[in-house]
Amino acid sequence: MTAIGRRPAWLSFGIYAVLTVTSLVILYPLAFMLLATFTSTERYYQTAFFPIPDTFDLHNYTAILTDCSQGCITYSIGLTAVRAVWYIGWAMLVSVLGGYVFARLTFPLKNALFLFFLTGLMVPPLLTTLPLYIMLARFPLVGENDVWGQGGHGFVNDWPALGIVGLVNVIALFLVKQNYEMIPGDYEEAARVDGAGTLRAIFQIYLPMLKPVLTAVAILEFVAVWNDYLWPLIIVGGNKDITPVALTVQRLIYAYTQRQAETVADFPLIFAAATLMSVPTILVYLGLQRYFVQGLVGVGIKG
Amino acid sequence: MLLYFLLFTWMPILVMAAISLTEWNIVQWPPTFVGLDNYVSIVTDPYYHKVVRNTVVFGLSVLVLEMGTGFTIANLLNEKLKGRAIYRTVWYLPVVISGAVLAQVLLVFIYPARFGAFNSLLIALGFEPVIWTRSDFWMPFWVVMFSFWRGVGRSVIFFLAGLQSVDPALYEAGQVDGADRWRLFRHITIPQLAPVTFFVFVTTLVGSLQIWEAPLVLTFGGPNNSTRTMVYSMYSDAFGNLTMGMAAAQSMLLMIVLIVLSGINLRYVRPRG
Numbered sequence: 001m002t003a004i005g006r007r008p009a010w011l012s013f014g015i016y017a018v019l020t021v022t023s024l025v026i027l028y029p030l031a032f033m034l035l036a037t038f039t040s041t042e043r044y045y046q047t048a049f050f051p052i053p054d055t056f057d058l059h060n061y062t063a064i065l066t067d068c069s070q071g072c073i074t075y076s077i078g079l080t081a082v083r084a085v086w087y088i089g090w091a092m093l094v095s096v097l098g099g100y101v102f103a104r105l106t107f108p109l110k111n112a113l114f115l116f117f118l119t120g121l122m123v124p125p126l127l128t129t130l131p132l133y134i135m136l137a138r139f140p141l142v143g144e145n146d147v148w149g150q151g152g153h154g155f156v157n158d159w160p161a162l163g164i165v166g167l168v169n170v171i172a173l174f175l176v177k178q179n180y181e182m183i184p185g186d187y188e189e190a191a192r193v194d195g196a197g198t199l200r201a202i203f204q205i206y207l208p209m210l211k212p213v214l215t216a217v218a219i220l221e222f223v224a225v226w227n228d229y230l231w232p233l234i235i236v237g238g239n240k241d242i243t244p245v246a247l248t249v250q251r252l253i254y255a256y257t258q259r260q261a262e263t264v265a266d267f268p269l270i271f272a273a274a275t276l277m278s279v280p281t282i283l284v285y286l287g288l289q290r291y292f293v294q295g296l297v298g299v300g301i302k303g
Numbered sequence: 304m305l306l307y308f309l310l311f312t313w314m315p316i317l318v319m320a321a322i323s324l325t326e327w328n329i330v331q332w333p334p335t336f337v338g339l340d341n342y343v344s345i346v347t348d349p350y351y352h353k354v355v356r357n358t359v360v361f362g363l364s365v366l367v368l369e370m371g372t373g374f375t376i377a378n379l380l381n382e383k384l385k386g387r388a389i390y391r392t393v394w395y396l397p398v399v400i401s402g403a404v405l406a407q408v409l410l411v412f413i414y415p416a417r418f419g420a421f422n423s424l425l426i427a428l429g430f431e432p433v434i435w436t437r438s439d440f441w442m443p444f445w446v447v448m449f450s451f452w453r454g455v456g457r458s459v460i461f462f463l464a465g466l467q468s469v470d471p472a473l474y475e476a477g478q479v480d481g482a483d484r485w486r487l488f489r490h491i492t493i494p495q496l497a498p499v500t501f502f503v504f505v506t507t508l509v510g511s512l513q514i515w516e517a518p519l520v521l522t523f524g525g526p527n528n529s530t531r532t533m534v535y536s537m538y539s540d541a542f543g544n545l546t547m548g549m550a551a552a553q554s555m556l557l558m559i560v561l562i563v564l565s566g567i568n569l570r571y572v573r574p575r576g
Contacts, residue, residue, distance in 0.1 A: 007382070007484075015379050022376065023393045026452065030396065032420070049420055063343060095306065113305070120312045122565035126513050126534055127554045130541050131315035131322065134329070150332055168308050229403040230515070234542065246401050250520060253407050267411055274408045281399040289392065 002196075021285040030278075038060070044267055051268075070251040071240035073276075080245040083162055084225040091169040091221050092214055095176035100119035100202050103180035105189070116179075120170040126230065133234050137162055157239035162232065174216040179213045180206065215291040223281050250279040316558070323551035339418070340575075341552035350528070351553075358512055358533040358557075363448055365511035368451045370503060373458025380459070381466040391463070395456035402453050402516035409449050410521055413441075436522075438459070439529035446517040446530045454510060459502050465499030466492070505568040511562050533557050 007015075036044060037060050038053035050247050065074055136155040141146060144152025187200045188207075194203065207214075224270040229246040236242050243251075256270045323341055345351040366530035380391055397405070412420045413435040422432035435441045469492065477487045515534040518524050524531035524539065531539075532554055543549035 015382055015384065019376070019379055019384070023390050024421075026397065026455075027393055029408070029412070029452070030400075031348075032412075049423060062347045089369070098304065117308065118569060119566075120308060122562045122569060123312055123316065124509065124513060124516065124558060124561050124565075127537070127558045127561070128312075128315040130320070130537065130547070130550055130554060131318035132311070133541075134322065134547070135315065136319060137329075144328065165311055168304060168311075223399050227399075227401040227403070230519070230538075234538075246403060249401075249404050250407065253404065254520070257407070270411070271408065271557065274404050275541050277402045277404045281401075282396060284390065 004288040016201045033271045033275055033278075036268050037275055039268050041266050041268055060269050061276060062274055063269060064252065064273050065174070067252060069255065070248050073245065073248050073252070075241075076243055076245040076248040079162075079242060080226060083244060084222050086163055087167070087225050088218050088221045090167040091217055093198045094168050095172040095217060096202065096207065096210065096214070097174035098173050099180050100198075100206065103177045104185075117170055117173065121174075125166070129231055129234055132165055136165075136235065142291075155235070157236050157242075159236075159242050162242065162244065165231070169221065171220070175213050176210060177219065179210055183209055212291045215288055219284060219288050219291070222284055226281050245277065249273050319554055319558075322547050323555045325548045327547040328545040329547050330545075337548065341548045342556070344549065345552060345556065353528055354422060354531050354533055354536045354553075357443070357529070357531055358514075361443065361450070361514050361532060362512040364447045365450050365454065365514070366504070366508050368447070369458045369511070370500075370509050372451075372455050373462050373503065374496075374500070376455075376459050377462030377466055378488075380463055391459075394459045394469055397453045397566045398456040400453075403520050405453065405516040406519075406521045409445065409517065410436075413445060437526055439527045442522055442526060445531050446514065446522065449517050450511065450514050453516075454507070457510075458507055461499060461503050461506075462496070465496050469495045502568065505564050509564055512557065512561065513576045 032050065035053055036051040038056055039047070039051040040055050040246065043054050044051050067073060102110065109256055119260070133156070139154040140148065140151075142158075145154050146152075183206065187205050191201050191205050215224075225244075227246055228244060229250065231246045232244045236244075237247070252273050253270050255271070257265055259265060322334065324338060325334035326337045326340070337407050337494060344396045345355070358436055376394060380387060380394075384390070413422075419435070421435070426505055433441060435445065473495070474487055482490070513534050514532050515538070518532055518535035519538065522530040524535055534557070537550045537553045537557075540546045540553070
């Protein structure tokens, strides 16, 4: 990209050397994890720095996938997939319609209102888990609660708790609005002349042009939902029937680690669970990373 | 949409502020009002001093590591290289993986004493193996290293995005004036990166003050509370000890710091135009 003149050979060599060595360090735990899943337990305990695979089959993975001790993991995967679709759908709907409203329409207090939404970025989600938990637990008239939110369990350990918090994604709204503003208004005017209404202009004219940023939004949302751990732990931790995948895998790993009281821990099995958990987000990221980097650059950090 | 936003983004803060003034085990009703007692406890109790100190030390350590590494690696990645995309991908990979799950896997490298990879290295070099999990010096070290490993890709990507938006004409003009690589770096790259650096500084600090994954699933705050961070302490106070007031008070304090930080930042990440 920049290439500030020609590099002397020693510098090129240095850059490649540093990058290669540091990349290997970053990759080491992941490579270790992957290789270990194809190593027998006995063999694993003989190796120090790198497990040398000797069983090239998927028995560790099938063992994980059929383990229902912490709630069936295949069910958790399905549940998380549905949850991801639900959250991605909302993020897109809100940001496509909201982005249009804030980028194209004019109404009183528009900028003030948008700035108010942006303040949502300042509130760290991790720290509002506690009051949100209490709000959902004391929600009036659900889960045997009375009008004052007393007496029952509210939404706690119930499936709606996994789908009502965090549906408005402010970052997505911000990114999509930025992208609307980069599209010239001529397209919409031309469509209007041809008799298209607002919704039609949004979905037929703008939507195709918003594809890169919406893909970025979808990736961010998928990774967030797939890895979501603390909120499910708090809000549905007591109900094994509806645990999302991150929680189930974490519990499996914990259970496998504790087993070492009776025998040695089956680390290849533990690694298989962690790999299974990591593969989907890695694949999604690898497949769509072109849009992802574009989307991040679109944040437009201006001094 | 505005209503939803108010209900699930700003109302929790009010709820939390209210709870922080009470002593409440979540079951009894109504909660007992105790005024500012919870805040006083945080200021006076040595246990919470340790929690706050851990949070700050971890936060700053991760901040320095991530910014230094992110800046260096991004500059190297910005050169014309073969396989640049591969290096970039590798650096970003840990960011997309579940921290809560991987924090547990970290255990394998430090435990059990004879088998962990790091002890193997020590033994190979002729040192005594260390029982990492019992050491209140080494466990915080590993928690910091894990958070660093997991988050550094973010700062690499942001620095790289910043580098790539530097106008190439600046470098050309510099070269015409006869500047060497070092001078171009010193007088063009560094000043041009100032806004991104500020952005990365704030967002990294906001993240690193909220370290919770390794304490929650790996160390449980131990040994000897040496890895108890504020977010983990909030969790254990609320759902372990059922002292909602203390948990809320800690969250409020941390949240005020983070909101101030992000508020400053937001001025710089304004929508263009």
